[in-house]
Amino acid sequence: MNDTYPWPVFEADTVLPASVYDRVVPHAETPEALLAKGRTITARIQQVTPEDRLPGHKQPYYLRADRSERYLVAGTVVNVLARAADSGDMFEMATVTGGKGAGQPVHRHAQTHVALYLLDGEAELWLDGERFVMKKGDFASVPEGSEHGFRFCAHRTKMMVWYAGTEALAAIRALGEPTDCHVQPDDAEVAWDRERMAAAERAGDIAFADEMFPELPARAITRATLPEDTVPYTLAADEGRKFVGGPEYFALLASQENTGGKFFVVMSQGPESEMIPRHYHNLHTENFFCVDGALDMIVNRSRVTLSPGDFASVPAGAIHAYRMACPFTRFMGFLTPGLFQNFFETLGEPGYEANVYPREPHQLRFDRVLKELESLDLVVIEEQMREIEAAEAERA
Amino acid sequence: MNDTYPWPVFEADTVLPASVYDRVVPHAETPEALLAKGRTITARIQQVTPEDRLPGHKQPYYLRADRSERYLVAGTVVNVLARAADSGDMFEMATVTGGKGAGQPVHRHAQTHVALYLLDGEAELWLDGERFVMKKGDFASVPEGSEHGFRFCAHRTKMMVWYAGTEALAAIRALGEPTDCHVQPDDAEVAWDRERMAAAERAGDIAFADEMFPELPARAITRATLPEDTVPYTLAADEGRKFVGGPEYFALLASQENTGGKFFVVMSQGPESEMIPRHYHNLHTENFFCVDGALDMIVNRSRVTLSPGDFASVPAGAIHAYRMACPFTRFMGFLTPGLFQNFFETLGEPGYEANVYPREPHQLRFDRVLKELESLDLVVIEEQMREIEAAEAERA
Numbered sequence A, B: 001m002n003d004t005y006p007w008p009v010f011e012a013d014t015v016l017p018a019s020v021y022d023r024v025v026p027h028a029e030t031p032e033a034l035l036a037k038g039r040t041i042t043a044r045i046q047q048v049t050p051e052d053r054l055p056g057h058k059q060p061y062y063l064r065a066d067r068s069e070r071y072l073v074a075g076t077v078v079n080v081l082a083r084a085a086d087s088g089d090m091f092e093m094a095t096v097t098g099g100k101g102a103g104q105p106v107h108r109h110a111q112t113h114v115a116l117y118l119l120d121g122e123a124e125l126w127l128d129g130e131r132f133v134m135k136k137g138d139f140a141s142v143p144e145g146s147e148h149g150f151r152f153c154a155h156r157t158k159m160m161v162w163y164a165g166t167e168a169l170a171a172i173r174a175l176g177e178p179t180d181c182h183v184q185p186d187d188a189e190v191a192w193d194r195e196r197m198a199a200a201e202r203a204g205d206i207a208f209a210d211e212m213f214p215e216l217p218a219r220a221i222t223r224a225t226l227p228e229d230t231v232p233y234t235l236a237a238d239e240g241r242k243f244v245g246g247p248e249y250f251a252l253l254a255s256q257e258n259t260g261g262k263f264f265v266v267m268s269q270g271p272e273s274e275m276i277p278r279h280y281h282n283l284h285t286e287n288f289f290c291v292d293g294a295l296d297m298i299v300n301r302s303r304v305t306l307s308p309g310d311f312a313s314v315p316a317g318a319i320h321a322y323r324m325a326c327p328f329t330r331f332m333g334f335l336t337p338g339l340f341q342n343f344f345e346t347l348g349e350p351g352y353e354a355n356v357y358p359r360e361p362h363q364l365r366f367d368r369v370l371k372e373l374e375s376l377d378l379v380v381i382e383e384q385m386r387e388i389e390a391a392e393a394e395r396a
Helices: A018-023 A031-042 A168-174 A194-203 A338-347 A366-371 A382-395 B018-023 B031-042 B168-174 B194-203 B338-347 B366-371 B382-395
Strands: A061-063 A070-073 A076-082 A092-098 A103-108 A113-120 A122-127 A130-135 A139-142 A148-152 A157-164 A218-220 A233-235 A241-245 A248-254 A264-270 A285-292 A295-299 A302-306 A311-314 A320-324 A329-336 B061-063 B070-073 B076-082 B092-098 B103-108 B113-120 B122-127 B130-135 B139-142 B148-152 B157-164 B218-220 B233-235 B241-245 B248-254 B264-270 B285-292 B295-299 B302-306 B311-314 B320-324 B329-336
Touching (some): A070 A168, A076 A285, A076 A311, A092 A168, A103 A122, A113 A130, A113 A248, A122 A157, A157 A329, A168 A194, A241 A338, A264 A338, A285 A295, A285 A302, A295 A311, A302 A311, A329 A338, B070 B168, B076 B168, B076 B311, B113 B122, B113 B130, B113 B248, B122 B157, B148 B157, B157 B329, B241 B338, B248 B338, B264 B338, B285 B295, B295 B311, B302 B311, B329 B338
Parallel strands (some): B130 B218
Antiparallel strands (some): A061 A311, A070 A076, A103 A148, A113 A139, A113 A157, A122 A130, A122 A148, A264 A329, A295 A302, A295 A320, B061 B311, B076 B092, B092 B157, B122 B130, B122 B148, B248 B264, B285 B329, B295 B302
């Protein structure tokens, strides 16, 4: 983490007009609660947690692949990307890596909406009474109360798990032990211990099913579109609700309509590009996970480069910008709460049907963004920053 | 590419005793031809080609993912990693990226041994009268004259193709046109043009089969061990002839017994590690391709970091060293001719059965390497370099 980027002290206490809250769909946190959080966060705008550490409170941080707090859980290494404490009680997040046979038996979370994305290898996925073969890039959305589980089929399989909740990770951790090792155990028959599982149920938001890995016919994940409301579903790799904007395309893997407004997941894909204007958000947290290529980011005073597997969490109030830094870059955004989805719907042209970014750039509708600014949780401050920097440079 | 690494001018004209040539198995180039090349190369020891350029003659060079010379060939982007001119007429190499339906119809090369490794997505593979489903990490070895072809099944599939020969890439290029675009065309029915295919047959070492993509029953690639001689075969992801050495494990995906001594392919997997001692080789070229994590390299005066998809070619005479730079790093080596296989067999403990690097480091048998040094194409010069650097530092 290069902390020498010249950044002036800047107090960001602007808040957006009330209209933005209309975009929070029912069941999300109340606008008042979000606003309170937004105000708290701006006080910490200059801090970025040192590389590879979980901050323990809500502030920007950056983790390189596989280097965070880790637990050895029944044949997998659980690498924690966010605990409730790090996200201001908004979400938790982890990668789960294991050999053939490792996984998590069928269970449900009463209060936690889960999203799964397969980063590497292959897995069997149980979801809501069905069984799927999950390949790299396949996605699943698992609302509160829906039964789900997975078991890995390749020598190294890596699953990303997003929890829109604050009590699930405690349960997963209670299944295992802290570990210093970075690598998954070798393929193995996992001996599941019902006592441990009961302890996990007491420790957090989890309830295991009677049958751990039911024998059901397994089928490939082929779904290419999002359902209309909050139901369990799978989505095939490189599918989703697609928009094109400028040189990139972005696909919603889960919209806020699929998550009761709690969050949405967007996969962006594009070529090397210019740094977008620096900006911040008052209400929502943006989490960046690099899948392919590289993402150069400015986060407050820091410049970081995300390589595949690296993660950055940018809460409300943190000034940030990014550019894609490789000819083929793919990164995921987990944005919570889901109110900022209208930005992507404003910037992008819907109905993009290709499965790869456009060979010739399309129009970028930033004009529409500017027109809609009042309804977006977005404060663009590139110009102000340049003025401040110019004044700083003159004084120096 | 950082070219500021302080490297003294160093003339490397040491050649190894004759015993090393005994390790070149039949059908490889003659020792005299290799020796002549070794002597030529040492004269260029200080040069490293600027990033992302093919040098046009045999010297070290470094290419970031997808940034080299590119051709649009029937629904794929062929990104050239090495032409015959860049390798001293030893090999050619490329990545082939495409959407669903793109690929190469069944063909054979009379004088070129091909190796295929699937970097991303999924493909159908035709090999020697059989049809396979090829997943990420699966490998195939295709001796001279063996029929093979592939067709992609995922929205983005990326295949690495190694040619132990000098005439195949000209044929592939003749199938298409140069392109500036970095990204594959979208999924498409590819219209194969028999006239173009005939032109390709005239341009280089290729002969197409009558039936382009024969309908055969397709099966998964499950083979876990190498055959004993030079025959076409497939190998499942993370399989091969495995050795453990220190914190890493390495697997031969193709041994020189499988290639008539022309080359071998080794996949190394390990945690973050120390820089190995600087060294050079008199006779063989080493090609490094990063699959996961990152590889820090010293190549002559340069320090480079290979991220996934990046490539470095290190011919005989180039001083080099490397370290794995991430908790989970995987890189492939294509070493040609195959005489240096005995190094891995000396350093490593054979019979490693796990599918992931060891959770506790094993012994590194460098003592055995030192004992066998006379039979290895290896000149370790770490100590000499430190003396030279110390003298330089004192003068400065």
